[in-house]
Amino acid sequence: MKGLSELQNIGLTKGEVKIYEALLELGETTRTELAKKSGISPSKIYDVANRLLEKGIITSVKKNGIIHFSPADPSRINDYLDKKEEELLEDKKSVKELLPMLLSKYNNTKEKSDVEVFYGWEGLRTAYDDIIKTLESGDEGYVFGASLGQNSKQADLFFSQYYEKVKRAGFKVKIIFNEDVRGNNDRTKYYTISKKHEVRYLHQETLAEVNIYDNTVLLVLLLKNPLVIRISSKEAYDSYKKYFDSLWKQAKK
Structure with a gap:
């Protein structure tokens, strides 16, 4: 009781x-x-x-x-709860009216912040969700250094969920996996069976994955507790994109 x-x-x-x-x-x-x-x-x-x-x-x-x-x-407790509910609805209404101004201030601050850091699997999810929110059908993202990670089972689960989001978003990905990922169907199957995406492999041993999209670069360390550095910069994007293009020529199908 x-x-x-x-x-x-x-x-x-x-x-x-x-x-x-x-x-x-x-x-x-x-x-x-x-x-x-x-x-x-x-x-x-x-x-x-x-x-x-x-x-x-x-x-x-x-x-x-x-x-x-x-x-x-x-029974007056119910009256108290009804009053709280009314106040909550009023608060929600006030926040809804304030939201455009709050978002404007947030976006202005965000534009000034060139570098952001995310920690852990939830931080990784937040960073990758930005890719989903940013890229649309017809857009293209680029990835190199895609590895199994230190915790491959957790990484397989994370990326299987992420791939579903990519599929719904409809954008194209050109990705370079580390050679040791080639036999891991959980990690590569989505990209290899799709005609939209392009996959290549490169002999390199690194846990550092790089995502390049929409003037943004994600530097991802797939450690047991992932670390992500997001750089919002056209100069960084252009530099890493040139590096990707160079690696793409070296990588094998």
């Missing part, structure tokens, strides 16, 4: 739950008795109780100059 501590999940603090629970057991009571029962310091009772009063979960009345607190009908 769930206890009253579950009320913390709807926004009540631990202290508020203690006072509410004490009032349910005591009924109408004073600050002194409430402090004894709840374990909340008498000096803090009014602050915590006032928050519950604002939520409509308890009530108060002054008798002979002394404030008495009582629990409100528990």
Whole structure:
């Protein structure tokens, strides 16, 4: 059976739950008795109780100059949640109105930042998702140094999911795998069976993969905990693209 501590999940603090629970057991009571029962310091009772009063979960009345607190009908908790829901909808509306301005500021900042670093598999996903968001059908991306990685099973899973996104996006890829990847169907099958993409292999031992697309370069270290450096620069793009073209001539089908 769930206890009253579950009320913390709807926004009540631990202290508020203690006072509410004490009032349910005591009924109408004073600050002194409430402090004894709840374990909340008498000096803090009014602050915590006032928050519950604002939520409509308890009530108060002054008798002979002394404030008495009582629990409100528990169904008032639903009223409190309804009010929170209304406030959340208003907040969402406000954020929606602010979003164009926030995105504009974010994009301006992003344009000034030439280099970004991403860590771990989630960071890798974030970096590769940018390729999916950026390239469209008819566009082309270039990759060299594609390796098995230090954690090949995790990498196989990651890239199988990424390939599905590439397929839906519809852009073309020219990719140079390391020679030792040639026999790994999990990693190469998507590109080799598609007439849209071009695949070659090169004898090199490196965990550093390079993705080149839309004036952007991703330097990817497929370590057990991947590291990605994203460079947004036309000069970097042009330089790495020339290097790719040179490697493409050396690579074998």
